[in-house]
Amino acid sequence: AQTVTQSQPEMSVQEAETVTLSCTYDTSESDYYLFWYKQPPSRQMILVIRQEAYKQQNATENRFSVNFQKAAKSFSLKISDSQLGDAAMYFCAYLTQGGSEKLVFGKGTKLTVNP
């Protein structure tokens, strides 16, 4: 079964600085999707960024980018120019394939942004 590991329970960053959140996963599949979701205090899950495994190019969404290392099964999230509104729980997720597509989540990283 696929597993997702986020080794940093908490991280902090100064406003306007850059922070990287780590995520590794385990799978035997060759084609899959990876996601980063943000969960602010409101608890609404918000999609931050998505990466398709067959695409070598790292996904980018404005200040958010990923470093996808398929061979290493690593999928880190970089937040540039951190803003106070970025403070939230961040979950890395893997979408299983093969007919019963479902998301497998990591345990999350709590990001604090200091003014």
Add this chain to the structure above:
Amino acid sequence: GAVVSQHPSWVICKSGTSVKIECRSLDFQATTMFWYRQFPKQSLMLMATSNEGSKATYEQGVEKDKFLINHASLTLSTLTVTSAHPEDSSFYICSARTGPDEQYFGPGTRLTVT
């Protein structure tokens, strides 16, 4: 687009009673919806996959007789917690699939069983 709503946002019920939570896709049709449970400061745990017009598929360890899921239309799935007990108190989140690789989440429902 791709808005998912949940109702109620917060419900308090007495032990032994049943409570129903609704999940609606407001601007799209969803043949598949998912129900998750989230304990405080923990991650989301998938409870079941709900397919329109068929029985839900429950994850291992989830009691199907306790957590009844109905997906009667392409825009509505319901989760009924039957004979609720304090240990069922949690945050329940639904999501709806819009494509093979995309899910949108509802805002969640906080259930408190007294």
